[in-house]
Amino acid sequence: MIEEKPRVRFAPSPTGPLHVGGVRTALYNYLFARQHGGKMILRIEDTDRTRFVEGAEQYIIDALNWCGIDFDEGVHCGGDYGPYRQSERKVLYVKYIEKLIDSGKAYYAFDTPEELEEMRERGDGNQQYDASIRGKMKNSLTLSQQETDRLLSSKVPYVVRFMMPPERVVKINDVVRGKIEVDSSTLDDKVLLKADGMPTYHLANVVDDHLMKITHVIRGEEWLPSLPLHVLLYEAFGWRLPSFAHLPLLLKPEGKGKLSKRDGDRLGFPVFPTQWKDPQTGEIAMGFREEGYLPQAFVNILLRLGWNPGTDQEIFSMQEMIRTFNLEKVQKGGARFDPEKARWYNHQYIQQMDNETLAKEYLKILHRKGHDAPEEMALRITGMVKERINFPAEIWDQSWFLFEAPRELDPKVMKKKWKQDTPEIIRGLREQLAGAENFQPGALKEVVSDYIHSNGLGFGKVMVPLRICLVGKAAGPDLMEIMEIIGKEETLSRIDRALNP
RNA sequence: GGUCCGUUCGUCUAGCCAGGUUAGGACGCCAGGUUUUCAUCCUGGUAACAGGGGUUCGAAUCCCCUACGGACUACCA
Structure with a gap:
């Protein structure tokens, strides 16, 4: 089915901790790569310097590592297609943007933020920078060659915009969604190169995916609306299109909407794989690891949120996941995260865990509580209460009376x-x-x-x-x-x- | 507002592409069993095709409309 060894990438932006949706995207990429003997690549999309968060990149690497997801190439482990940090590839993009300008598929635009604001106002706030308006704006299409050159060589900030081809029906076949058709006339002239010389996501992702020989782009549904633009960009460059698979969103447990970082603390369950301390505020967001979730259980939960094996199997080892996962059975609709079922998964994995490991955790808890016990005793107690618990910390809840007399009788x-x-x-x-x-x-x-x-x-x-x-x-x-x-x-x-x- | 995507038990979902099932499984919940108690465990039960039109002998499955939900709509990714 797949002739060449696939190359997939997980491309987060280092703006904070990775939330569960991102972990799932990474997981699906990983499973796909491993199943087909392909390569898994970590690329950091840090083209927005204003949103850069210290420590986020390392967090992403560590958190995925805890999940058992490792990379073949990336910012932390090298590879033949580096650098893997987009900010370090800055010069590269300019070369490609020039190609586009030379062939008339992109143009310089000198409009100020105020002028853009005014343009949007004029069209009831609905006006896009597109074919209907670009002829009235300040850009290399409306300005003379001389004037354009003058502006370019002066200090006036400018961007480069993609010239959206008119009246094209872009047809794409998404691996999880099937046929998607979009009329190019509804699309606008997106900025490709920002005034600070950095590419936007759209340009960088297409250039990098091509240069890094990515064969399958597996990413979140939030990218679906910009897919036609990306396809047109590949076309403008004359590059071969990778396969696309857009994953459904992870929704809030109650109500509607995308699972957000704020939901975690509000609803009392983590949305991050591991604990995250905000370097600015010092605020701590809880993680699945710190709540007592086993990494295999956590990954298993994510696996089944949006994908099903077509059988009754619920529990999957990493090996089984790699063997059975397939993009075709990924659900189209968003999935709600269910904390109850998450507990059940963890219970299953706790039962599979060997008593020795669990007993070691138990000993740590005992010490924290000011108690101690011989290893043998810890092992014995662990065995006694294991089947009653969902999290390692609950061993204490089930056995404290072995160390302390009850304060009161219920x-x-x-x-x-x-x-x-x-x-x-x-x-x-x-x-x-x-x-x-x-x-x-x-x-x-x-x-x-x-x-x-x-x-x-x-x-x-x-x-x-x-x-x-x-x-x-x-x-x-x-x-x-x-x-x-x-x-x-x-x-x-x-x-x-x-x-x- | 516009564009795109989506919608089967409370939740995750099978079934849809190749129309005919008592619409299946899991979590949860309820009941019974096991147990010195509680939990685990076992058995059983509960509960769904968003609505309306077509097409068809027959529609959860194919088509259209509506409703609802979501994403996107930045010199953010």
Whole structure:
């Protein structure tokens, strides 16, 4: 199907942290490249110096690395088609822009911002810089050759605009959307080279994609409206068109609209892969990593947001993703991010995780809480509560009572489960436990069972109150295990405290 | 306003291209089971073709219109 090895690029602009939508775009590019044995390229689109944010570039690299997405060529790892930072390619674009001017496909424009503003006003704010107006503006089409040369050699700022060809129906076949047709007469003469000598995105992206031999442009839907312009640019240069695939947007969980950076903090879930500290304000935006998401889970969530395998499979290893992903099954409509399902994915991956790794995380938490435990104990507790948790941090929530006595006994549970005869029953059980020689789960179970049976009681009548004494609530893992871990002394002491508040 | 794109359970989606399904799966939710409790887990249930016209024996699937949503409309990407 694909004869040549594909070359794809992820081309973010270093204006801040990468949000989930961008990560997904990078992921789809990556999967596509890896599946076909192609190259994955990281290009930094920093042609707007005013929006440059310190640290953003490194953040992008690190965040994608955390996701398991790596590059073959790019700003951080080199390659044969560099430089990979557009600001460092500045001189290159001028060469190409001159070609366009020489062949009459682009022209110089000297209009001031005020003049442009006035032009838009005149047409009810709808006036575009296009064929209908370019003859009335200050540009190399209306000015004499002499005057143009004079302005160019003076200090007057100018831009270069693309001369949109008239009455052309541009037909493009998008890999995910199929046929798209746009009449060129509805398009305007976009600026290609800015007054500061930097190219606009439109020029830079086309020139670079061509020079870097990009075969497939896989990017967000927000670029769809400028696709016809890009196609016409390729045509103007006489270059071969790459394939285009425009990915649907990631939407807010509630309501409508594109998922924005602000939604995260507002709705209590991250929109960034990893934590980001704004260098200006010092503000910290949370990340999936810091919230306890496993990178594989995070990537899996993104994979299924807008793509489906055509089977019932939900969980994919990176290898499986690479094997099964295809652009044809990418959804056309935008997808809403669902925090609930994200939790479920993480739960699945936590279950797959080995206990040793999880136990190490647990130990870290213990230390933070001012506790410690032998590695073996951490491992044991991890095994006890693993299936109950969605995030590593929840091991603590499920096991704190192994290190600290409950401060209070849940009043709601007390009211429901602590009956008139309960103190007497627990007192009797306490005696049996006090006399127990062996405090291991098996032996304890026997002691408790014997007590229950010889007194004609039910398990629920005894076990739930005992649990309340030890844990403070009616929830948690096996009681016998708990008793062994906290030990005989602590067990009896907690019972006493519950009996004599 | 203009241009372009989109619309199947609450959410992610299968099915559409090659019309005929009890419109399937997953998350969530509800119920039951398992369990000393809670959670996990297992079983079952809930719930959708945006609306209207065509074409056709037959339309979620093909065509048109409307509605709604979104993106773009900068010397930002």
